[in-house]
Amino acid sequence: MSNGHFGIHGGQYIPETLMNAVLELEDAYYHYKNDPGFQEELTELLNNYAGRPSLLYFAEKMTGDLKGAKIYLKREDLNHTGSHKINNVLGQVLLAKRMGKTRVIAETGAGQHGVATATAAALMGLDCEIFMGKEDTERQRLNVYRMELLGAQVHAVTSGTRTLKDAVNETMREWTNRVADTHYVLGSVMGPHPFPTIVRDFQSVIGREVKQQVLQKEGRLPDALLACVGGGSNAMGIFYDFIEEPGVRLIGCEAAGRGVDTAETAATMATGTTGIFHGMKSYFCQDQYGQIAPVYSISAGLDYPGIGPEHAHLYDTGRAEYVPVTDNEAVEAFEYLSRTEGIIPAVESAHAVAYARKLAPTMGKDQILVVNLSGRGDKDVAAIARYRGEQIDE
Amino acid sequence: MNKLPQVFTNGKAFIPFITAGDPELEVTEQLVYRMAEAGADLIELGIPFSDPIAEGPVIQEADNRALAAGTTTDKIFAMVARIRQCCQVPIAFMTYVNPIFTYGTERFMKNCRDVGVDAVIVPDVPFEEKQELLPFCSTYEVDLISMIAPTSNRRIRKIAAEAQGFIYCVSSLGVTGVRRELSNEVEQMIKLVKEVKDIPCAVGFGISTSEQARQMARLADGVIVGSAIVKIIGQYGADCVPYVVEYVRSMKKAIE
Numbered sequence: 001m002s003n004g005h006f007g008i009h010g011g012q013y014i015p016e017t018l019m020n021a022v023l024e025l026e027d028a029y030y031h032y033k034n035d036p037g038f039q040e041e042l043t044e045l046l047n048n049y050a051g052r053p054s055l056l057y058f059a060e061k062m063t064g065d066l067k068g069a070k071i072y073l074k075r076e077d078l079n080h081t082g083s084h085k086i087n088n089v090l091g092q093v094l095l096a097k098r099m100g101k102t103r104v105i106a107e108t109g110a111g112q113h114g115v116a117t118a119t120a121a122a123l124m125g126l127d128c129e130i131f132m133g134k135e136d137t138e139r140q141r142l143n144v145y146r147m148e149l150l151g152a153q154v155h156a157v158t159s160g161t162r163t164l165k166d167a168v169n170e171t172m173r174e175w176t177n178r179v180a181d182t183h184y185v186l187g188s189v190m191g192p193h194p195f196p197t198i199v200r201d202f203q204s205v206i207g208r209e210v211k212q213q214v215l216q217k218e219g220r221l222p223d224a225l226l227a228c229v230g231g232g233s234n235a236m237g238i239f240y241d242f243i244e245e246p247g248v249r250l251i252g253c254e255a256a257g258r259g260v261d262t263a264e265t266a267a268t269m270a271t272g273t274t275g276i277f278h279g280m281k282s283y284f285c286q287d288q289y290g291q292i293a294p295v296y297s298i299s300a301g302l303d304y305p306g307i308g309p310e311h312a313h314l315y316d317t318g319r320a321e322y323v324p325v326t327d328n329e330a331v332e333a334f335e336y337l338s339r340t341e342g343i344i345p346a347v348e349s350a351h352a353v354a355y356a357r358k359l360a361p362t363m364g365k366d367q368i369l370v371v372n373l374s375g376r377g378d379k380d381v382a383a384i385a386r387y388r389g390e391q392i393d394e
Numbered sequence: 395m396n397k398l399p400q401v402f403t404n405g406k407a408f409i410p411f412i413t414a415g416d417p418e419l420e421v422t423e424q425l426v427y428r429m430a431e432a433g434a435d436l437i438e439l440g441i442p443f444s445d446p447i448a449e450g451p452v453i454q455e456a457d458n459r460a461l462a463a464g465t466t467t468d469k470i471f472a473m474v475a476r477i478r479q480c481c482q483v484p485i486a487f488m489t490y491v492n493p494i495f496t497y498g499t500e501r502f503m504k505n506c507r508d509v510g511v512d513a514v515i516v517p518d519v520p521f522e523e524k525q526e527l528l529p530f531c532s533t534y535e536v537d538l539i540s541m542i543a544p545t546s547n548r549r550i551r552k553i554a555a556e557a558q559g560f561i562y563c564v565s566s567l568g569v570t571g572v573r574r575e576l577s578n579e580v581e582q583m584i585k586l587v588k589e590v591k592d593i594p595c596a597v598g599f600g601i602s603t604s605e606q607a608r609q610m611a612r613l614a615d616g617v618i619v620g621s622a623i624v625k626i627i628g629q630y631g632a633d634c635v636p637y638v639v640e641y642v643r644s645m646k647k648a649i650e
């Protein structure tokens with residue numbers, strides 16, 4: 001990687017107004033990355049505030065039921081605020097504070113990244129404003145109220161398709177409006193350099209822990225890692241320490257929505273083409289003229305028309321594989337894990353669980369499969385009920 | 395022949411921006427003819443994009459209207475080819491990098507030369523990424539316009555040193571839109587440019603009134619107005635032409 005490029009992907013395709021801010025961020029990041037005081041403070045927060053290390057749980061009943069590979073779940077759902085998003089947010093908000101910023105802004109899809117950002121801002125005493133697609137504020141009303149409880153101001157974005165992509169647009173616009181005192185806490189391994197690298201590094205704690213934990217429990221590395229992919233941060237986080245381990249398959253699970261042969265999908269690798277958007281060259285769902293497609297998934301956190309540039313590169317080189325998982329498969333996996341293991345996964349994470357149900361039976365009993373359970377599913381209960389035709393008041 | 399050099403030879407330049415295809419391409423074509431007659435020195439034609447991140451609500455809505463009317467990059471090229479049969483006003487495309495990249499950057503720039511587009515302005519291609527476009531711009535003699543912003547500071551020198559055509563000075567933080575107050579850093583920004591290179595500077599983002607235009611024209615070689623015109627188009631739709639013409643005429647007069 002050089003200058004924020006991963007193969008042909010990545011880069012810094014943003015307005016001139018923001019260039020100084022991202023260059024400043026890059027400098028600060030590389031400075032604090034090697035600063036023992038900063039790293040110590042971050043580790044302290046991760047361990048004693050967020051609850052790391054997260055468990056690597058042997059899903060014995062699921063393993064027995066699927067009659068194949070041994071299945072482990074990486075329990076990012078047990079982190080404070082209920083998802084992996086907190087790993088990145090604690091790092092970025094701490095960095096913002098060290099940089100002298102007094103205000104953070106962020107986009108959010110499902111609300112998990114917004115909740116995590118609002119949480120870290122409350123803890124560290126920064127002002128916080130969250131941009132969320134109007135449609136998502138309706139799908140995830142509880143998270144909106146949560147963010148407000150945490151002291152953040154939530155803006156419902158009414159432009160475009162009113163989902164995650166538009167929330168990113170609006171947060172970028174706000175950043176150009178007020179950049180001097182404000183840090184944009186980007187929520188995934190996407191956007192202009194250095195964000196894909198920063199977010200990946202802050203999330204890579206997931207994979208480092210998995211490596212240690214699985215070696216301790218099994219004395220060997222796993223055969224495959226599964227993670228859902230929106231922008232791709234929980235997936236990059238678990239993949240990163242295994243990229244140089246060729247025996248470990250890396251598999252990203254994309255949201256296929258109603259199916260990759262329909263227009264109602266968000267499966268970027270399956271249906272997208274190379275483009276340049278949101279600051280990066282990568283794969284995007286778009287038409288022949290480069291108009292970004294209105295994508296769809298039941299999962300607000302995966303409802304995004306692009307994917308981080310490092311994933312695009314892992315795909316190009318064949319190092320990682322990407323598979324589409326439909327709404328229906330994800331909902332069934334959501335219910336399956338709840339019943340089988342007593343764990344209600346985020347509907348995002350349920351996409352990875354769904355693929356595990358297909359993959360595990362094709363693997364040997366001596367093989368090991370690790371599924372990144374990126375978040376917990378409390379936020380999704382009402383939406384899943386709706387999907388099953390039941391109306392629940394939140 | 396690239397027509398950019400003539401833009402700044404007729405006093406201070408007035409540069410209107412409109413989104414191509416808003417509300418439909420027939421209206422855009424008429425607007426180009428009539429704005430040229432009314433004194434526009436360069437016309438910026440926006441190629442609509444689904445997600446224009448440097449744009450405020452007024453131009454976002456214009457992009458939506460144009461896309462909803464079925465406007466495509468190919469139809470815009472065809473319109474410019476028609477315009478060129480009878481009107482030689484300099485034209486710059488303003489769009490985002492994705493519509494260019496996805497169309498095929500080489501094909502895009504070749505078409506620009508073939509139909510007679512003189513320059514491209516691409517707000518999400520900063521200095522660091524200009525190699526994405528520049529080789530093809532050079533081959534097909536399309537100027538790639540550089541932008542500087544109130545946050546550019548020390549970057550201004552290196553941007554100016556390699557700039558071509560003219561420099562687009564972003565007069566305020568934030569996205570495009572009508573503003574009551576403009577940044578007071580424009581004078582300093584232009585001064586820095588001119589220290590490095592003798593290249594025209596046009597100021598844009600936020601200008602709407604003739605008083606603002608006059609004030610900016612005292613500092614710069616040209617004034618760019620987008621949202622104020624697009625607002626008129628939004629208000630009058632297909633009947634907008636005389637209103638826009640009247641506005642362009644008054645603005646050109648204000649800066650003379």
Ligand SMILES: Cc1ncc(COP(=O)(O)O)c(C=O)c1O
Nearest residue numbers: 112188230231232233234301375
């Ligand atoms: C629980 C959970 N998992 C996954 C994602 C998708 O993001 P990423 O692909 O960056 O991990 C989200 C996003 O909101 C999420 O909330």
